[in-house]
Amino acid sequence: MKTIYLDNAATSFPKPEGVVRAMCSFMENIGANPGRGGHSGSLTAGRIILEARELLADLFGVAGVNQIILTQNITHSLNLVTKGYLKAGDHVITTRYEHNSVLRPLHRLKQAGTITLDYLPVTLQGEVDLQDLERLQRSETSLLIVNHASNVTGLRLPVEKLSRRAKELGLAVLIDTAQTAGGYNYNWEQLTALGVDFIAFTGHKGLMGPQGTGGLIISKEAASRTAPFIEGGTGSKSDELLQPELLPDKFEAGTQNTPGIAGLTAALKFLQETGREEIARVIKARTKQLYRGLQEISGVEIVGPGLENPRVSTLSIAFEDIDPAEVAFRLDQDYGVMTRSGLHCASLAHKAVGTYPAGTLRFSPGFFTTEEEIEAALTALAELVSRLS
Ligand SMILES: Cc1ncc(COP(=O)(O)O)c(C=O)c1O
16 A cells, blocks of 8 residues: 655655765765764764754854754753753743643743743634733743744744744743744844744754754853753863863764764755745645645544644644544555644643644645645545544
């Protein structure tokens, strides 16, 4: 049976051809530890890391490549901020659309009595009222964390508007770009002027790189207040017993995932060559086709913003009396259509949109999804829903 992959919000697949080649080539021909020696292998590995940083700087509009911290994934990047930036007594404002990679660290800190926490109301269409931000802000509020796009409903939040006001209120801002990076036009220099201090990103979703890659872009001011999350060898200032303050070394202890970063470099080149606009155009077209098709299937309710609202490709649906988990299972087993059901590591988002505890069935097309695949998935879903209802 031919399979149809519609789970790009979890991780993009397939990857651009060059990604696998670059990873294998690193393993076969280079293999050395970057920045840990003066020999040619180590220097070549170091150049791969630098190239990744340069391509990321280009993608996110960052002037200083050393402000790009390479991590294992966005969960690592987000923890770097929540564990390193927040201090005892701080108050944090976030949204109910956050992923567990934000919610769990915050709740641990809250449970330990280190921080207090409030949620900024967000409508189903992604609208926020700045007066709510002002109402929640207190003298000890230090950080606003916003998921740029929900991995449950696909809604895109107005991070620029929020950051501007947050800056006026004296808060640092952290944006989770897990569901937007690759398709959204980021300009770090403009965003940081608006008030953004941290952009966390993951390498294996919209950036089309391998799993085990990600990063954090950090403002110089925020970097000096942030304690390193992991400390250890950096290949620099080895005589010092404390983690060096220089960036990116302060936050990059330990050997990098160089094979993964080699793959990410190839993916970033593919993004650059293809063009962000083209990628966004293709994904938007598939999303529209899927959305319209889902609207036609009786017994299916689309949960989340309409096509006219700011959104990404992720589309969640609910059924009147069918369990989304059963639909996901049957779609996979009987039709080869891979989707994701349940709470998507974001239970508060499901509570906010009224789909807790069963969750939703989530479709997320990617750049390599074809029109024919969307059509086939819609036909399979329609058949299955009429069979199960
Ligand atoms: C909004 C959001 N944030 C964070 C994450 C965590 O990503 P990773 O597993 O790459 O750390 C995800 C993954 O689905 C996500 O959708």
